[in-house]
Amino acid sequence: MAVTATVEYALSEGPYKTQIRAEYRYDNSTGRQSGFYGGGGIDGPLVAGQATLLLAVLISYGDR
Known part of the structure; x- marks a missing residue:
């Protein structure tokens, strides 16, 4: 199972x-032999859940 939520804000000036x-x-x-590396890295136990947060700022210049 995976859930993704995205929010985007755009601002134009000239x-x-x-x-x-x-x-x-x-x-x-949660399947057999599945999971993600926990706090111990590759030597630690596998955990069922993993959360990721990504932030991006994109700046462009042009007529289009």
Whole structure:
């Protein structure tokens, strides 16, 4: 199971365009021999859930 939510905000001023994006993703893996590395890294136990947060700022310049 995986759930993803994305929010984006765009601002234009003259030829400049700025986009700010935030994405949150939660993955849950409970199958046989599945999971994600926990706090101990590759030597630690596998955990069923993993959350990820991504932030991005995109700045562009042009007529289009």
